[in-house]
Amino acid sequence: MTTPILAMKNVVKYYGDAPILNGISFALFRGETKIIIGASGSGKSTILKLIMGLDRPDEGQIFVEGEDISKFNERRLVSVRQKIGMVFQESALFDSLTVRENVAYRLYELGVDENEIEGKVRQSLGFVGLEDAIDKMPSELSGGMKRRVALARALIDEPEIMLYDEPTAGLDPVTSKKINELIITLRDIKSVTGVFVTHRMRDAFTLATEYATNGDGQTTFHTEDNFICIANTRFLMLHNGKIIFEGPDEVLRRSKDEYIKRFLA
């Protein structure tokens, strides 16, 4: 049987006396995307921080490529983090560094050659359509541009897994669509495994119903229909620290659960 690239087993996490996550278990296979939905404060971002090793579970295990990282020390986590890219909720760009330095940050840390860094930075910024902003400071960028730079920064080392912490929060529909299309491209063209956290159902369903194809070097986007159904993207819904739903969008929409119905309304 194939080993999941990412898995959580009975994870419990407390903030104060109350558990924010209470027995969370799920698995994610290579090339799949998991959309985690739930109300604010339901522990969605905590799951991403636990996967990245930025926080530790109080109970349970977290597996990345079959390795239990829950007991890893900070130094061992560095090698795990090199396989994972993360886009933070508010971009989290280093405000004292230029866009170029932000995007190249991981490569500088790895001691990569300066010429190679320049090429990779331009390629990564080109992917998000922001090559012109290379010399700007984060303060000169709009919210949407910041998210795209954060995406370029996370992608610089071509990670196998991408974590997106509400990457479209607070953005207008046009910019959100652009970010969603970049994430779909990564999933469908580059086969990057992803965990997408959001409470915006419109973005979640866009990801679950749209797909990208690449013909003649041109990426085009389509919506699933009666003939094509996206099978690599599934929902996971959190409520009171537990998973109350796991499955595809079609089943989620038909759910009889009162809380889910209210959430989707």
Place this chain on the structure above:
Amino acid sequence: MTWMPVSPKAAVKEVQDVTFLTAKAFASMFRRPFYVRDILTQMDIVGVGSLTVVMLTGFFTGAVLTLQSSKTLTTFGAVAFTGQLVAVSLVRELGPVLTSLMIAGRVGSGIASELGSMLVTEQINAMRALGTDPIKKLVVPRLLATTSMLPVATVMADAMGIIGGLFTSVFVLRISANLYLARAWNGLSYMDLFGGLLKPIVFGATVAIVSCHCGLRTYGGTQGVGRSTTQAVVVSSILIIIFNLFLTRLILVYTR
């Protein structure tokens, strides 16, 4: 004040956290990578950036000390010893303590607010996610810069204090410059200089560790950043004054 630990358990936890941070920072100093550029940048901010405020403090403290002490010395007919009194007071006590307090205010607040802002905007988490140890990248350069530049700043403050005293002696007290400087020079021993340089090293480490600790445990958004900044300055200043007592006692025991 909100900083005061609410229970003995919280106080012990606070001490434990500071001890861990100190141990991790010192251990990280000897491990690659070495962020030389960050260390030099911080040295510029702490040293060159504080020069004006430190020199002004030193100059006027020396000048006031000369005026105040001359009155008492005149009573005993010992006004000629003004230079010695000013030099010894400045080099042993006033120079290190006042410079450290000024740097705690100027640099300590900057460190706490910068790290606090980085924490609440998730830049520190982003740094960790990108494979960087924040203690190595942020704490170590600030610790090295403050510890190395505070003695330099103290020497500048001492020198400016003696010059300030010289101005007052010559133009107000009418003591000859030669007499003042000769007394100042002869009054100082090597142990005075050693003590005067040891103190700012300890105080520099104190300011850096306390400020980094306050910044790195910021919570509660921008309001929390303000709280951390105030705590960093208050705690650093109090510790400088307390440590000064113990260091003075230690130095006096060994220089007896």
